[in-house]
Amino acid sequence: MGRGLRRVPVLVIVGAALVAALGGTVYAAGKINGRTIKVKSLPGNRLAVGSVPGNRLKPGALQGSALAPGSITGIQIDASTLGQVPSAIHADTAESARDAETALNAANAENARTVNGYEAGCRSGTRAFAGACWQTGASETALNAPAAAAACAAQGGELPEALALAAFSQQPGVTLATGDEWSSDIPSFTTLNSYSVATVNSAGEVGSAISTATKKFRCVLPLVR
Numbered sequence: 001m002g003r004g005l006r007r008v009p010v011l012v013i014v015g016a017a018l019v020a021a022l023g024g025t026v027y028a029a030g031k032i033n034g035r036t037i038k039v040k041s042l043p044g045n046r047l048a049v050g051s052v053p054g055n056r057l058k059p060g061a062l063q064g065s066a067l068a069p070g071s072i073t074g075i076q077i078d079a080s081t082l083g084q085v086p087s088a089i090h091a092d093t094a095e096s097a098r099d100a101e102t103a104l105n106a107a108n109a110e111n112a113r114t115v116n117g118y119e120a121g122c123r124s125g126t127r128a129f130a131g132a133c134w135q136t137g138a139s140e141t142a143l144n145a146p147a148a149a150a151a152c153a154a155q156g157g158e159l160p161e162a163l164a165l166a167a168f169s170q171q172p173g174v175t176l177a178t179g180d181e182w183s184s185d186i187p188s189f190t191t192l193n194s195y196s197v198a199t200v201n202s203a204g205e206v207g208s209a210i211s212t213a214t215k216k217f218r219c220v221l222p223l224v225r
Helices: 002-006 010-031 086-110 145-154 162-168
Strands: 126-129 132-135 188-191 194-200 206-210
Touching: 162 194, 162 206
Parallel strands: none
Antiparallel strands: 126 132, 188 194, 194 206
């Protein structure tokens, strides 16, 4: 028996071993596929680069920290899945602030008679001019200059300055009384209690008259809050 084994050529034994090895490899290649691999049996570092396409990954399988910087660009991101970024929120706030400021400016322009944050207006029979309320008509009674000044003071106002009265006389719908109106300006003194007072006529011309003369007048009153 021992002699019979010695007669088997070595080449035959080597050939048989080779066939057996090849047969096992072919079997493994034909029988092993992705389905036969158990979950988590292969670590990620055993996979060749590009061997797993993106559509084979489950949603959420990769966290942002696992991605290399610059590996994903804006083209590959679905913008509808992103929330509003902080800078955009601030941009909306800034836009709202501009709208609010525009509306506030418009309100202030509409209500221009505001003094120190309080709405102010003029009483009936007066109109706003030069930051105050001017009577639209002259007094019914002609008085001397001191009495006219006292009458305006009793109403909480005063006689207008001459140049301001001349400017007011040029406003639409304003007509000064015939024979000039008193102003508060005193251009000169002659003797004690005898002085001239500036007057303005219906044409807006400035003149003067002795203070004891009688003329009509109009008062300038403060804005009413």
